[in-house]
Amino acid sequence: MTASPQTALRIRKAAVLGAGVMGAQIAAHLTNADVETVLFDLPAKEGPKSGIALKAIENLKKLSPAPLADKDRAAAIVPANYDEHLDLLEDCDLIVEAIAERMDWKLDLYRKIAPHVAPGAVLASNTSGLSINGLAEALPEELRHRFSGVHFFNPPRYMHLVELIPTRLTDPKVIEGLEAFLTTTVGKGVVIAKDTPNFIGNRIGVFSMLATMHHTEQFGLGFDVVDALTGPAVGRPKSATYRTADVVGLDTMAHVIKTMADTLADDPWHEYFKAPSWLQGLIDAGALGQKNGAGFYKKVGKDIVVLDLAKKDYVPSEPKASDEVAAILAIKDPAEKFARLRASSDPQAQFLWATFRDLFHYTAYHLAGIADTARDVDFAIRWGYGWKLGPFETWQAAGWQQVAKWIQEDIDAGKAMSKAPLPAWVTDGRAGVHGKEGSWSAAEGKYEPRSSHPVYARQLFPDPILGEKFDQGTTVWENEGVRLWTLGDDGVGILSFKTKMNTVNDHVLDGIQHAIGIAEEKLRAVVIWQTGEPFSAGADLKGALGLLQAGKFDAFEAMVANFQRTSMRIKHALVPVVAAVRGLCLGGGCEFQMHSARTVAALESYIGLVEAGVGLLPAGGGLHELALRAAKANPADPFEALKKVFETVAMAKVAGSALEAKQMGLMRDSDVVVFNAYELLHVAKKTALALAESGWRPPLYQRAIPVAGDVGTATFRAQLANLQAGYFASEHDVAIAARIADTLCGGAIERGSLVDEQWLLDLERKHFVELARTEKTQARIAHTMATGKPLRN
Missing domain, CATH: 1.10.1040.50 (N-(1-d-carboxylethyl)-l-norvaline Dehydrogenase; domain 2)
Structure with a gap:
């Protein structure tokens, strides 16, 4: 089913009335979702007239948990006041009122704004319990059928629920359009509530x-x-x-x-x-x-x-x-x-x-x-x-x-x-x-039965109610580590891990490589998608530590080489491999998504190369990929592009959202962000098919990659010396970061030298294995496994 043209509610621009805690955070989340948003409040008695809204926008950057999925988006919210800017409402498609829970105040505000509401615009109240029908009575006749309650829960970015409350007169098509907008664009779970005090x-x-x-x-x-x-x-x-x-x-x-x-x-x-x-x-x-x-x-x-x-x-x-x-x-x-x-x-x-x-x-x-x-x-x-x-x-x-x-x-x-x-x-x-x-x-x-609204066709695995079972697809092939399966007959293979926390061990590495080989013969594309969160907590540390403690360094190095082979197999597969990410995506999981043809990530994806926290560096091809991207971004001076990513990797930073992962260079601009995690698999499959339809060919193996060389490494080392002198980093932190810098810059060679991909992979692996042999790194791994927290030794 597809929505008929008259049910599609096109929302290009929104206004939020009321810059209090809820109003400002609703404006922030609409902005996260690329909806142009104006935030209104009363005119300030002193300073700029829109001072109340300005202060609220500034405050959004300081709140925890963060209402903005990317702090830079605060600048996109337009501050406004009711004295000077009511004309800004005239091209808004959605107006959400979020002022204090006083019926008289709300009714006064509706009377004030009514002349400025566009003929096709939808007006909604974020009241948490007042009568929606009672509020509608203050509106002119022509506005009543476009009015409803839209009750967000606090904090609006993170709470999945939005209650949608129609009045006796609300046009069902308005409710249908709002439900689709709130579900897909804003990423919410919508429940239609009756107009009773405090709703459901x-x-x-x-x-x-x-x-x-x-x-x-x-x-x-x-x-x-x-x-x-x-x-x-x-x-x-x-x-x-x-x-x-x-x-x-x-x-x-x-x-x-x-x-x-x-x-x-x-x-x-x-x-x-x-x-x-x-x-x-x-x-x-x-x-x-x-x-x-x-x-x-x-x-x-x-x-x-x-x-x-x-x-x-x-x-x-x-x-x-x-x-x-x-x-x-x-x-x-x-x-x-x-x-x-x-x-x-x-x-x-x-x-x-x-x-x-x-x-x-x-x-x-x-x-x-x-x-x-x-x-x-x-x-x-x-x-x-x-x-x-x-x-x-x-x-x-x-x-x-x-x-x-x-x-x-x-x-x-x-x-x-x-x-x-x-x-x-x-x-x-x-x-x-x-x-x-x-x-x-x-x-x-x-x-x-469940709602037949077309928007729910996008949820291949919706949140199940007690006892609900969904089609688990048809297994194409599986081993101890992964399952390759299909859902429907679109030719897209879904690759899911079978380990705890979807960690990566030998079975997963061998399984991915084998599954891609099968997909190249029998399928059109592959999506790496887990049936639950997280996407992957990274490498299996227990197995790795066991090899190190037993002194099996050759077996350990072979495992690292196999990790790199797997990432390269993902990148150079003859069918597009799309990573569908939600929740934690750390270490090796992050490297797999970096090597995929495209990443489709839920907004609430926490992506990071966190190996430095356990005394290691990324060696599943992650540093090699960052060096490649830096060279592509600025062939004349790759060092410029490496500055940001060096800090990200050396400090084991984790992005607080998929939008932040793009800012940090861990996702590409061309990667897709999905706001409703239950739509992730649908969008990833469609993305994979679009790549296949466009005649997908894997990227060419790079043989002439310009690197920042010894000059770049020396510059990073100088920064590290300052950190150590100020007691912000331990001696071992600096040793790890120096090896990260050396790998990103292509090793001890002249600035501007040209290397190939294997050179970078070898360098990455060499530093990883040497770090893993140190007593301090083994202590960090053991401590993290025992406590779940990093050790600063």
């Missing part, structure tokens, strides 16, 4: 936090203990409950709770929609969380201390589950885990059962009113709150009917937070809400 994500997510707070008090647990129980131990982020509240801001948390209290008067759980007295006490004392240094936690020197309610003071934090509960949480079978939690007399186990019970009860009771299907609820919580499984998935995995029976028993016994009845569909004998026919729609009383 915050309605369920905030209730979960309220239930957790209620039961914290009920079972007398410490805040740090609750965080130990409600984080990774149950498949949720490390920030768990109270750390999350500190990050969000306790005042913001209280505001959201108050919004629920004000707007959900008929909710059977309404009595719990209030900030607990101790939360209000912290706010009254000005302890608002991370933004001002103290909340449930605070940092004292290097230590994190936690608020102890009984002592009314901060005490050392010792977050730990009891031995019994830790053993229960380690159980793999969800049905057994929940049975043991419910049966245990340990207060921590009772606390966990109670929080899950009340979450399940609340979510089932409200499903019909807040969402089209159970899938929308699970995706909203997974994508917006970072849970591994949504509430319905968790319940279904634990045994739907058994858990429902326990919930009902607790309701009858007065143990649940509310006496509200479970909906009749819950106990009708079903095995759950997700199945082969789709996911349950309580409002429609039937199972609904």
